[in-house]
Amino acid sequence: MKPTSRFAFAGLALVAGTALLPVSATTGFTGAAFAASAPAPDAPLKLKVLKVQGNKAIPTADIMAALPYHVGDTVTRETLDAGVQKVAELYKAKNMGAKFSEKERFVKNTVQFYLVIEEQEPSAAPAPAPFVLDKVVFTGNRKVPTSELEAATSLRPGATVTAAAASADAAAIQKVYQKHNLGVQIQPVATQPNHDNHVVLTYQITEK
Known part of the structure; x- marks a missing residue:
C-alpha cells in the first residue's frame, strides 16, 4: 500500500515558500514649478491640466477617483498637496510602496498639475530557517x-x-514491510515542541 505523506505540522509546508512583506507608501513629496515665481500656497487657481504618470500597479482611474479635485475646479497649492496625500493613502491601503513628485506649471491664474509616481517593488521575505531534526519516533510497528x-x-x-526527505524515509519503511510480505500505511507527522525550527518526526504506522 502506498504510504500516506501528509505532513501534519505547522511550518514544514513552508520550507519552499516565501512571503511578501507590505511596503508602506512614502509620503514625502517633491515638487517642481515651471514658473519664475509660484503663487502663494493659498492663492486660488483654476486647474487646467491634471495628469498622472508612472503608475502601473494601480489604474489611473482609481488614482483620479482618490484625488478630491478635477480639471476645471478651483484649487490651491495646498489642496493639490492634500490630494497627493490621498493617493499615498491609496497605495498604503493596497500594501504598495511609492514615491511621489509634483510638477506644476502656472499660467496667470491657472495651474497645470502633473503627479509623477515611482512605484516600489515589494521586497521578498528572507527564507525561513531550515527545520532541524531533534528526534525520530516510530509508533504502531508491532510486527517489525x-x-x-x-x-x-x-x-x-x-x-x-x-518534505522530500521524510517521504523518502516513509518509502523506505514501506519497502521493509514489503520484504516481510506485510501491508502498511505510513503517515509522517512532524511537531515543534518548543515552537522553534526544531522538530520531532513521528512515523505513525498502521500495519495491515
Missing part, C-alpha cells in the same frame, strides 16, 4: 522491530528536515 526501521531510514537527529 524499531531497530530495523531505523536502519532502513536516513534521517538522523541534527539533519535538516524536508
